[in-house]
Amino acid sequence: MNVVAHNIANSSTDGYSRQRPVIQTTSPIPLATLTQPSIPLMLGTGSQVTDVQRVRDLFLDIQYRQTSNRYSYFDTIYSNLHYIEQLFSEPGDSGIRSLYDSFLSAAEEIITDPTNVAAKREFISRAEELVTNIKDLYTRLQQLREDINQEIYQTTDDINSMVERLAQINEQIRISVAFGTTPNDLLDERDRILDELSQYANISYYETSDGQTILMFGDQVVLSGSVQTEIRAEQRPYAKGFFELFAGNSKITVSDGKLKALFDLRDGGIVKYMNYLDEFALSLTDKLNLIHREGFDSSGKITGLNLFNPIVSSYGNDDPALYRILGSRKISSGPLYYATGLSGYTSESQLQNLTFTSDGSLVLFDGSNSTNISISSGSNVSDLITQLSTTWLTLNTGQHSPDGVNSFYRLYFESSENLRNTLVIDENGGVLSKLGFSTKQLELLSFSDLSNVQSGSYTINFEETLSDGTKITETLNIAVDSSTTLNDIANQVNSQLSNVHALIVNDTLLIIPNGQMEFDPDRLSIVDDGGFFVQAGADYKTYTVLDPSETLENIAFSMTNFDATNGFDIIINNTKIHIDPTRDTLEDLVTKINSTNTGVTADLTPHSAFVLRAGESYGFDLMSFTIEGPQGLFEMLGLIDTNSDPVNFDADWSVSYTLISRNEDFDSVRNRLSLSEFLTVDKRQSYEPYFFVDQWNVSNALLLNAESLAVDIGKTLWNITWNATDFLPTGESNVEIVNLISSSRYETLLSDGKESFYEFMGGIVAELGVESESASKMKDNTELLRSEIDQARESVKGVSLDEEMTNMIQYQHAFNASARVITTIDEMIGRVIDKLGVVGR
Template identity: 35%
Template sequence: MKDLNYRLEQLKNDINNEIKIRIDEINGYLKRIADLNQKILTSSSISGSPNDLLDERDRLLDKLSELSNIRITSHSNGQISLSMGDKVVLNGSSYQEIRSLTIAETNDEYYAYVGNNPLTFDDGKMAALFELRDEIIPSYQQQLDEFGLYLVDSTNLIYKEGWDSTGTITGANFFADISTKRGFEDARLFRIAGNSDVFHSDTIQYVTSLSSFYSDPSIDLNNFDLYTVDSAASPSHYNNNNSIIHDSTNNAIYFDDPSGFQNKLVVDIKGDFLREYGFPTKEIKAYKIDPDNVQPGNLEFEIFGEDCNISFSDAGELVSNINSGSGGYLKAEEIDGFIYILPTTKIPDADLDTIVLNDVDGSLSQMEAQKVTLDALDTSKPTLNNLLGSNEIIEMSINGIKIEINPLKDTVYDLADKINATNTGVTASVTPHGSFVLRAGNLINFDLKNVTIKGPEKLFNALGFIEDDSNNIVTLISPYISPEQIDEKFSKADLLRIDKELGIVNQISVSSNLKENPSLLATDLGYYDTNYSPTGGGNVSVWDEISKMYDNSVLDNGRIGFSNFLGNIVTDIGVKGETADKMRLNSEMLNSEISLEKERVMGVSIDEEMTNLVKYQQAFNASARVITAVNQMMETVINNLGVV
């Protein structure tokens, strides 16, 4: 990216130098045309039509018209006036020199001036050069900046949530800091990241079915084998019918359990409830054992360096000793004539395979234990009512475009999708540890201060942006909020401000600490059990998550992923190049036809000249014969008449 940006910058500098050369060339043509005007005026007053001078002036005007759009006004005395853009640059034998001047803070870029006024070229080679330098090349540089900016920021936000292989270092960046080193007045507010974990509110009280129910299904949980698995207690049958609510307004059913689902699994043993009623589910592994097959034995397992040893003599002891002696990682319960050994939330993702099981004496084999897959209630994407504490529908807006939020059904991912769908230049995403992120796209010049975002204060507080928490509708950000107010308002959030100029891609580099100590590379995103903790060596979830960015539609205002972005740039260049080539061919054909028509009117026709030559030759011969006849007649009269 740096190399491509360097080449574009070099091309831009070459075009800038050519602009100065072309302005000098235009001045040369103007000077010669002014001189010809003077000579034409003098010649016309002395010897009639100065054809050679007029032809030379036409030739110079043709050259000038290739560089710029010009307007010519002819006068009765053979003189002309010439305009470029809205400026008269030549009148008769006098002309105004076009100056090439640089403007402060434009990297020594040349601009055309007539006197003290800027001259704008609307057509011709000069217009093309200015468009290339000031619009086309910067647009591609901006796209490279956008790619680099999103790559660096997205990677860093994920990376800093991970731990190194030792599980001791976290919170560092992979890429070096690209935030502005100038004052905030001269910076763009690119990103706001909330400091709340939107996945793990204090209590996950609500879980909503993904299906629609237009009438109350009248569910009796006593008819289903739903069991709660908690690291602090033995599994128990979940039969709280009061926790299943039907909402006729939203045509939905949902769990409403004040005790919360955040630290327990709700397992559907038979698999006939959660999926049947459309609740979000995840698959977990468990051991299933027939109590009649239980024989005295011993089970050993290891997790996070902790060793557990469970001895038992019968089915009752197996269940009891697992519940009391497994460190809260495993729980067991006899359900419908089978013993189920279940993982708890204390194990990362409740993944039974995380445990290193040492079946030393073959107890599991002897008991013919089966590893089965069960459905469990998935609370990893909680609905927004868990953050807001209410099912009341609310609204936020971006530049007046309203976004309706239904806390009963919408998750933070749904909220991010709705924000991205507004096409306002504001994009939203969520990090693995639940930080809600707002970024500015190219539509608003990568500056969130160019939009107005309004909504309930309690929503912005729940997303971790601001401290205040009320039901009032407030303005989160707008062009009228000062940098000082932004700092005060977002004191709890993580802000990224960037420079206003192009060239951010040149700032991209791996952090110096990581280059000096590669062993500090973060790899493990950890797992959640009341807090985030490192999983341990061998976990590369940080890079698994970063690799998912490949297809995430975050670029170009949330429309394109990293995988297609650079390819789209190449395609765009190719299409524009082909279009320009076709326009060049069309222009050449049109110019050729106009030139032929011009030659037909103004040029010399060989056929016509030959015809005239023959005509005048015959006329000359006829005139000569008349003169000869007259001479003979005169001679006869003088010499022969009157002679006697």
């Protein structure tokens, strides 16, 4: 009855396990009978309560504690990720993507009106707004890390208090067991504390023979009987006051529970998102700086300014991470002597036997003279090769290797003249395309009928803008009479003008701005007061012309042992990248490097200087890679100097060269890449972000004077060495620099070359959303599982008032029955004593 009363009194007590008395029969008394004295009878002596035990399922306890630490883990993860989602404010007007869009929208305003100073100021303000908001977000994430770190420290005190209480309970249990009693209430209190401890981390324990518990918290023993090993929170020596947990001299590693979630967030999840912001800031800063500093402002006077202050190593240059190298050579505006057409054929005969199905003609113009080449329907490529063999432009077949393994054949032009200063006109537009050559459309002023031109003298002014930006005016005096022919007009033009040429093609006279004006009609303005061209019915006609590309064959053709036939390989950490110089340009070289996803990304500046960057997966450090290739390639790119002559880029292409070797010292790399411009950053410390965002700022020069913003890419002057050194501004209407800044959003420079700036920011938000949703679902699932296990556990150990009432009635009836037996026996004994004694009186 006392046990029932105790159960009822504790029916609402947290952690209480219902108790039940263990009732056992007492030892019987043997009795001998008169008839069979050798066979004793066993006389029962009743029963007694031998113990009071708890009703508990230890397996359900283990399951509950395992699901409890899982639930606690996901609950902590979700609550913090939800807070980070609120910090990112996505989607929303104050989110990073919206700010980035506003920044680029401001660039679009400048493109619309490059003279608008207010638009430039808005662009700088939007850049500063983007930087300020990302820095604020970064600071809040760091503050969250510090708050979590403080929570870890405070949680340590709570855990030590619980373990200390367990030690006291263990000692009391040991004494109770020694006296032969079962300390049920102490055991309940111990289990309640173990339930609470399981929320913080994975725990394991076992009970000794004297009833005490040995407890492991994480992977370390913190309690052995009544002996406690206190958990200490010690600061890392390298991590700004962040704590690790120790038991004695051993570090505690937890694999579940609230503490595991706090460690994962502090050293993993939050750091990951801070690193994303670091990567965005570093990549955007370097990309836009390399674009901006190669441009001119609207006045054409200021150039070389950075858009943002560069993010650099702050701990010195003894052992930094080598994030980016920039070649010293701007590879542009050099001569073109080769153009590749059809390629990938298995034999020369396949190319040479290709047949033309219609008539056509080519006009070869070398800047002074022209040659007409007629192609008849039914003739083949071999016939055209023969026709061109005596001209300055020859058509050839030769080998090339697109993959570095197999050899194929191609069709190509080889010129003795710089193709930039020539025109190859495809009159009907079908020959060059048939041969697989790249073409473009060129509008030329043309006329073919002089019958309506009145006789007399005409003075025509040609206002010309040369390729170097020089503006000159040439005057043409034409005398016309009834016998004047197109040839006469052409001769007068060609004898009087130096930068404009007249060419007759199929009885049509073409006015061609020559190579000094890059054959660009927009560079030529004609003032014809006498109306000669109007009377002649002159109009602009579109012609198809050869468009030679700046292939590596053109750039490196004269270098030592350069062989375009076989191509060459670049090797990045055992990944082989084959380059076919007959078809590949610098842009193709960049694309092929980036498509392999090695962690090294390549890029070109607006004036075609070569750039290599390291991805975040490799700590933004190019020295994590081994990069090999032809010596001539790396010198051509302006990365190395092999002959102590920084302007002579003629290294041997047959020599294999290691540009960077993995894990070599920084000074060796710096000395080898003497021509390169380095950008070094701090290496990431363990469990820490890079802290690049802390350095991120808009250039002070632009904050003070927004009119210094570069807009004009300028004009690269022609050079024979493919080493451009002279650039001229082309005017405020040229907004190519701002165009490049705007279009940079689509360049895949982040995530080791897999994502663009726009995709990257969207990816951050998407990843955060998925992680938060996943944590929410796991939290709900584990909460449901924990609830079900807890209900099953309560069904075993919980107190049921109905059951206790039943027990009370049962025990009461048993008590009453026992009392009646005792009363009856008492009456029998009284009868014997009181009545039998008077017999025979």
